[in-house]
Amino acid sequence: MTLTGSLDTRVETDRVSFSFTVANDGDDPVTLSFRDSCSADFAVLDGEDERWRWSRGRMFTQALQSESLDPGESVTYEGKWQNPDAGTHTAVATLEAENHDCEARVEIAV
Numbered sequence: 001m002t003l004t005g006s007l008d009t010r011v012e013t014d015r016v017s018f019s020f021t022v023a024n025d026g027d028d029p030v031t032l033s034f035r036d037s038c039s040a041d042f043a044v045l046d047g048e049d050e051r052w053r054w055s056r057g058r059m060f061t062q063a064l065q066s067e068s069l070d071p072g073e074s075v076t077y078e079g080k081w082q083n084p085d086a087g088t089h090t091a092v093a094t095l096e097a098e099n100h101d102c103e104a105r106v107e108i109a110v
Contacts, residue, residue, distance in 0.1 A: 002026040003101075005093060015082050016080070020078075021075070025072075032068075033065075034065045042092070044091055089108050
């Protein structure tokens with residue numbers, strides 16, 4: 001089982017949009033298990049310092065859920081950073097499944 005992640009960003013004047021795609025590159029189906037409705041999270045780092053996190057201050061439905069990915073399938077999660085800080089940062093997307101890890105990073109300039 002192999003999950004790979006890719007992170008695409010779009011920088012605009014008043015926001016940065018994130019698209020985190022998780023793909024099953026393995027030969028077997030994968031079931032992703034989540035504790036709540038937060039399937040993925042996005043963070044922006046300035047060196048080691050966290051500048052922003054998508055999930056901070058949000059509330060999520062507390063319900064167990066799952067999502068299956070067959071071999072070759074992918075799923076995309078979206079997020080937005082409103083009124084971003086100017087500078088060069090590292091954007092990090094993380095799959096929030098309790099049974100599988102997947103992360104993607106990319107440098108952004110705002």
